[in-house]
Amino acid sequence: MVLVLRALRPLPCGLTLAVFAACPQPDDPLPPPPCSPSTTANTLRSFEADEIFFVATWADPTHSIERRPWVKGADGAWARASNPDSSGHENTWYEDKFAIQWNINSPTFATQGCAASCHPTGDPASPGRKSNPDGELTDMWHWKSVRTEPNGQLDDKHISYLDSGDCSGENCRLADSKESGGYADNHHGQFGADCAGDPDGVLALPCFMGPEGAERMTDDVSWIYDDEKQPFEDSFASDDRIAGMITSAFVGSCGDVETAARYDDGEWTLEIARSRATAAGEAEDVQFTDETAEYAFGLAVFDNTQINHAATGGPFLMFLGERSGEPPLSGPSLYLAQCAMCHGTDGVALEGAAGSGDFDDPAWQDENSQAEIEGVGAMSGYSGLLTADEIEAVAAHVKSLGEGS
Numbered sequence: 001m002v003l004v005l006r007a008l009r010p011l012p013c014g015l016t017l018a019v020f021a022a023c024p025q026p027d028d029p030l031p032p033p034p035c036s037p038s039t040t041a042n043t044l045r046s047f048e049a050d051e052i053f054f055v056a057t058w059a060d061p062t063h064s065i066e067r068r069p070w071v072k073g074a075d076g077a078w079a080r081a082s083n084p085d086s087s088g089h090e091n092t093w094y095e096d097k098f099a100i101q102w103n104i105n106s107p108t109f110a111t112q113g114c115a116a117s118c119h120p121t122g123d124p125a126s127p128g129r130k131s132n133p134d135g136e137l138t139d140m141w142h143w144k145s146v147r148t149e150p151n152g153q154l155d156d157k158h159i160s161y162l163d164s165g166d167c168s169g170e171n172c173r174l175a176d177s178k179e180s181g182g183y184a185d186n187h188h189g190q191f192g193a194d195c196a197g198d199p200d201g202v203l204a205l206p207c208f209m210g211p212e213g214a215e216r217m218t219d220d221v222s223w224i225y226d227d228e229k230q231p232f233e234d235s236f237a238s239d240d241r242i243a244g245m246i247t248s249a250f251v252g253s254c255g256d257v258e259t260a261a262r263y264d265d266g267e268w269t270l271e272i273a274r275s276r277a278t279a280a281g282e283a284e285d286v287q288f289t290d291e292t293a294e295y296a297f298g299l300a301v302f303d304n305t306q307i308n309h310a311a312t313g314g315p316f317l318m319f320l321g322e323r324s325g326e327p328p329l330s331g332p333s334l335y336l337a338q339c340a341m342c343h344g345t346d347g348v349a350l351e352g353a354a355g356s357g358d359f360d361d362p363a364w365q366d367e368n369s370q371a372e373i374e375g376v377g378a379m380s381g382y383s384g385l386l387t388a389d390e391i392e393a394v395a396a397h398v399k400s401l402g403e404g405s
Contacts, residue, residue, distance in 0.1 A: 015058040064304030070242040089306040095146040097302035102286035106136035111340035113315040114298035131172035151249035178252030197232030331397030347401035
């Protein structure tokens with residue numbers, strides 16, 4: 001089985017994403033693609049036959065893993081490094097992150113991508129609401145260079161819908177089920193009476209320090225493993241730092257996705273692996289078991305920011321199964337993935353999509369359909385990303401929307 005990724009628009013931050021699965025059989029008549037990470041240079045992690053495996057690389061000029069450390073001042077007082085922006089979010093003392101959101105059963109995500117669930121309010125100043133339309137679910141893989149990568153995992157979550165009864169207010173981004181493990185800030189608010197440095201929550205001190213011989217935070221290790229943490233005792237000098245984050249491996253569904261990462265010469269390399277089927281099933285996770293399916297997903301890269309990120313518009317598509325060259329995409333599938341985010345599923349332009357034509361207007365159809373697909377005005381074309389047959393297929397689908405008027 002070979003996995004095929006179709007990227008129908010440029011990826012952010014110079015991002016590349018390769019997908020791997022089991023190698024073709026020796027009698028496979030197709031030229032074998034790079035079917036196993038063992039054929040790539042500098043593999044960070046082994047690859048199992050029942051897994052789906054991704055290798056992502058992206059440009060990042062800074063290696064950002066200093067997530068709000070404790071720093072001792074010249075006066076002997078401790079404070080957590082902080083420099084929030086005008087919205088109150090931290091974009092200086094934070095961490096590099098990467099996210100993939102997968103469609104589980106959401107027709108809305110299939111047409112709009114991440115914007116359907118992460119930014120439904122349309123208000124960039126208030127992006128915190130994360131929810132899907134009623135009955136729709138998506139799977140979110142959130143890699144965090146400080147909080148999860150030390151354990152070789154990412155934070156596996158899912159986004160539910162407001163009437164599910166599981167949400168916290170308007171936030172329906174939910175952690176997958178777990179037995180133990182996770183991460184927490186190294187301060188009293190997370191550890192309560194167990195906080196050795198500040199048991200009553202009044203001293204503004206770290207709760208814990210690193211293990212003997214590595215009590216201080218370094219440039220390369222900016223976290224403390226939960227099973228290595230030691231009660232905080234202040235024998236430190238001015239400008240010494242204590243890690244601001246305690247972390248341990250997830251046990252349970254939220255730890256299903258394994259990772260290995262490296263930062264080198266201005267570039268992150270991240271390998272991601274997960275079994276194609278999970279115990280939680282579609283209640284929490286996308287299942288990579290249907291060889292006839294088109295798997296829609298969205299991507300985001302966070303360069304040392306809490307919420308600001310580089311991303312793209314509608315979803316990308318991935319295919320399971322054997323291939324003969326790149327698989328052709330049907331006109332309706334192409335339209336849903338690339339056009340509906342502005343032009344609507346029925347061809348009627350969405351509110352806020354300035355300049356988008358109404359495809360259900362026969363008069364517009366007579367003049368514009370092929371030009372729109374090849375690019376016109378502010379809209380870039382797809383002639384370099386789709387085959388001629390695919391352009392013809394999506395043009396035919398666009399034309400069919402006008403025939404119903």
